[in-house]
Amino acid sequence: MSGGLVAPGWDPEPLRAVLRGNDRGSHTIPAAGLYPHQWNWDSALIAVGWATFDVPRAWRELTSLLAAQDPRDGLVAHIAFDPAATSYNPGPAWWSGRQGGDGRLISDITQPPVAATCARVIAERTGDAEPARPLLEPLQRWHDFLVDVRGGGGEPVLVHPWESGRDNSVEWDVPLTAVPPSERVPERRDHAFVAEEQRPPAKDYARYYGLLESFQALGWDQAVMARQSPFRMLDPAFSSMLCAAAADLAWLAERLGERAIARRAGHHAELLEAALRSRADADGIARPRSAVTGDDDRAVTTVALALQVLRPALPAEAARRLRDLLCGPLDSPFGVRSTSRDSAGHEPANYWRGPVWTNVTWLCALGLERHGEKALATDLRDRISQRRWTGACPEYLHPESGEGLGARDFSWTAALTLDARSRLPR
Numbered sequence: 001m002s003g004g005l006v007a008p009g010w011d012p013e014p015l016r017a018v019l020r021g022n023d024r025g026s027h028t029i030p031a032a033g034l035y036p037h038q039w040n041w042d043s044a045l046i047a048v049g050w051a052t053f054d055v056p057r058a059w060r061e062l063t064s065l066l067a068a069q070d071p072r073d074g075l076v077a078h079i080a081f082d083p084a085a086t087s088y089n090p091g092p093a094w095w096s097g098r099q100g101g102d103g104r105l106i107s108d109i110t111q112p113p114v115a116a117t118c119a120r121v122i123a124e125r126t127g128d129a130e131p132a133r134p135l136l137e138p139l140q141r142w143h144d145f146l147v148d149v150r151g152g153g154g155e156p157v158l159v160h161p162w163e164s165g166r167d168n169s170v171e172w173d174v175p176l177t178a179v180p181p182s183e184r185v186p187e188r189r190d191h192a193f194v195a196e197e198q199r200p201p202a203k204d205y206a207r208y209y210g211l212l213e214s215f216q217a218l219g220w221d222q223a224v225m226a227r228q229s230p231f232r233m234l235d236p237a238f239s240s241m242l243c244a245a246a247a248d249l250a251w252l253a254e255r256l257g258e259r260a261i262a263r264r265a266g267h268h269a270e271l272l273e274a275a276l277r278s279r280a281d282a283d284g285i286a287r288p289r290s291a292v293t294g295d296d297d298r299a300v301t302t303v304a305l306a307l308q309v310l311r312p313a314l315p316a317e318a319a320r321r322l323r324d325l326l327c328g329p330l331d332s333p334f335g336v337r338s339t340s341r342d343s344a345g346h347e348p349a350n351y352w353r354g355p356v357w358t359n360v361t362w363l364c365a366l367g368l369e370r371h372g373e374k375a376l377a378t379d380l381r382d383r384i385s386q387r388r389w390t391g392a393c394p395e396y397l398h399p400e401s402g403e404g405l406g407a408r409d410f411s412w413t414a415a416l417t418l419d420a421r422s423r424l425p426r
């Protein structure tokens with residue numbers, strides 16, 4: 001335990017200022033320049049931060065995320081594009097031309113479905129679930145898309161590393177070798193904002209674009225992509241977030257008297273827990289599995305394991321194992337490491353290959369608290385909020401030194417620090 005839970009003179013204003021600076025009216029961009037559009041799980045997590053000081057703005061964030069849902073199949077894309085922003089590649093021209101219900105162009109892949117969980121967190125904070133009512137059906141349709149179209153009635157298949165939200169995590173290294181690299185990779189605009197050694201290398205980008213070319217060849221058909229993409233993964237972190245989100249959607253729907261949605265969402269939560277259990281190892285923990293080869297990756301230890309703490313019905317033995325993981329190989333003084341030091345491919349300063357990310361630490365704290373591990377949850381929140389902010393609000397942190405890496409004035413770092421701080425005992 002790191003102690004000092006009531007840092008004197010703690011000032012929320014610089015963190016609120018980050019959100020205000022990145023506010024685009026009804027959505028918040030992750031960071032100016034590097035990420036100028038609306039990203040899916042960013043928006044949901046950012047809403048949690050808005051709720052600490054502007055509750056209507058928090059609900060507006062979630063509303064705008066779901067307004068960009070594709071009304072045809074329920075996909076909530078990883079990006080909803082701002083036509084005025086040009087500093088990010090791949091822009092809309094690289095995708096099929098899908099449009100969200102609100103008319104914005106969107107991508108053809110998704111991201112971790114944490115929106116229902118964030119909606120519940122906000123409803124619990126305010127004691128009012130009513131603003132979530134218009135979101136229930138869109139959330140249900142998105143979860144249906146994931147389970148039915150991507151999962152064929154079970155655990156969803158991820159067709160691109162970007163869908164995991166952990167783009168260059170070490171468990172994607174081997175599966176990515178099956179992806180034909182693109183020869184048309186456009187200019188790397190990210191390097192204008194972040195040092196090259198903190199971002200994924202060119203060989204990964206060639207595959208990220210290669211996948212977009214494969215999807216085009218498959219006619220951008222989601223069910224076909226789920227069966228034939230050269231990259232197809234079952235990611236236990238994504239599936240656990242969906243499992244938690246389904247249970248949280250059921251919780252919201254129950255409170256709002258929406259019985260049919262509550263039943264269906266509850267069924268999804270059970271179905272995902274059963275799917276994860278059925279392919280878990282003896283310790284109750286599922287490993288990243290290639291849906292191309294059927295192989296599980298047991299060689300590396302990443303947050304793909306730790307985030308299973310979000311499974312609401314996680315068996316007790318698995319919960320104990322995850323606690324050991326969080327206090328052992330994934331422990332950093334600054335939060336949860338994305339990758340353990342002894343995993344092949346670990347790089348402490350490179351993106352998802354070692355650094356500590358505030359969203360992962362925050363999600364693990366939430367899962368631990370829900371499993372009754374209050375002291376550990378408080379400890380993680382303390383680590384999030386004890387950082388000596390210099391106004392930088394970094395995207396990720398070096399797991400040994402705490403040095404800020406990646407983008408500056410990064411929205412979810414600000415948002416979740418506000419939330420974590422507000423939950424510490426005073």
Ligand code: 9WN
Nearest residue numbers: 030035039041042078162165166167
């Ligand atoms: C691709 C916006 C997003 C996050 C992801 C993070 C990074 C994008 C990129 O930025 O991914 O989606 O261009 O690197 O990996 O988790 O949502 O903050």
